[in-house]
Amino acid sequence: MQASNPTARRQVGPIVTLLLLAPIIVEFLFGSTHLSMFYLILPQIGVYGCGALIIRDLARRRGNGWGAILLMGIAFAVALECLILQTALAPLFVAMDPRHIYGRALGVNWIYLLYSIGYESVWAIVLPIQVTELLFSDRRDEPWLGRWGLIAASAVFLLSSVATWYLWGQAVHKFVPGPGYQAPALTVGLALLGAVALFAIALGLRRASGARPSGARRAPRPWLVRLAAFWLALFWFVLVVFAVGVAPAVPAVVPAAVGLLLAALASGAVGRWSSRSAWGDAHRLALVSGALLASMLAGLLVSGISLPIDWIGKLALDGLAIVGLIWMAWRVRRKPAQPVSDVSDPRLTAPAP
16 A cells, blocks of 8 residues: 555646645735635636646647647636637726726737736646646656546536636626626637637647757856846736736836736746756746746736735745745755756747747
């Protein structure tokens, strides 16, 4: 009996870790969900946790790289914002200026949608998967679910999505003036087609093969990667400030263009750096650390926390996360150097927002 415990922990450990990390990183560390609403973690595990688990398992089964995981994360974010929550479609920000809903056209809150696609694809999907694979590095290239496990995770995801759609839809009606808001069927249908198309394209991508040249330039030091990830991620959160219409005099095309430029800069930088020699777990952890520190800091400013218990909860959880990152850095330093051929997909090892 004792001999089977390590095997059971090895099989179940990464699954449970990813199921919990996805909602904790995207909701609780940032502060969108407060300690006083901790009960929401159950449906969030069903949506965020199962979503990340399904995406990772499909990618590893098909030999997809991190670029495909990011693309599936974008499809997930489109589905979440336009089908499940529909936050990007509802005129939620009308209270900021009833005569001018910032960045809204054709029934879509475009600045908020752009921000949410970057945030949810990276912080809900890519970062939790990356952290879990760093914790369970000996299983990073394996699928973690069997066929029935994948079916069960998909069923839980669908049921949780339907429940979240219903519950959040009732909440949205409290903030949208006038009769109950219903997203146009055409808009929802187009969003569904877009999410399915992105998912299908992602599944068709394959991991880059072959060892990189030994004479390639070395990757930058992890502290520089962490610093770049922190500032790129922190600037991404400026989009959500514009999304609620605090600066209606600024043409909406300006923050939209800046957001797209940030995404291009981050993807390009990570793509170049991760294709160089000596790129390894220390660099991956540096990317994760920089992005998480930025989200925790931004959440202190824009997440809308008001109750003292929620402030205490966020600061305590953020503190625990920082301790965990420090422990992971110590753990990575103690590991033997990783061979070049064992490095993950050099195209996009941990996409920044």
